[in-house]
Amino acid sequence: MADADTHGPRGLIGRIARSQGLLVPWVLALVLALAVAFVAPVGVRWSWYGAAAGVCLIVSFVVQIIIGRSDGFLLRTSTASLGSVLIVGLVSLVEALLTVVATGLQTFPAAGA
Template sequence: MTQSHAPRSGAIARIRRSQGLLLPWSVALLLALAVVAFAPPGGWWQWFPAAAGVAVIVSFVVQIIIGRADGFIIRLSTAALGAILLIGIVSVVGGLFAVVGAGLSVFPSEFTG
């Protein structure tokens, strides 16, 4: 019994060509930017882990959609780690902008005691 593996077109074919990395990374970047843009700075640290969780779930779903067993673990871990790193980078940059925007000094020249 043979199965025909007809090439898929559209979104699934694009996901396959990118090895399932671009979609989770894009979702993670958009979620992190949405947290920085819409959540108050005091609530960021509650929303960033939620965004990371969604990005990891999207990574898993994308790898299931690809449907290839070979290299599943490395593709999934690369997609999830890249998504979490993107969220971390956005959180650090957003935190620095928030500190500077609030007029606080990140590296004070002298301490008051």
């Protein structure tokens, strides 16, 4: 029983908490998504978001291969991949909302201006 307490929570949450290699794809996803938001031309920005998500999926798989643990491989790989795609999606959503607000402000300027 003492051994179970030293490893933290059990089940799915415990496995995710103890897994390795999740931060690399997540940080890469954030960096790539922010780079796309600030650097990519407006006309092809959505394609670049898809490419950034694809790169993060490949990196998450490669990181899990490098770790070399077979126990929980599918869980770690899917968690890293899903997290990466969600991060890219959230950054693209925020960027799209900011673009809509900026476009609305240009189309409908304030009454006092």
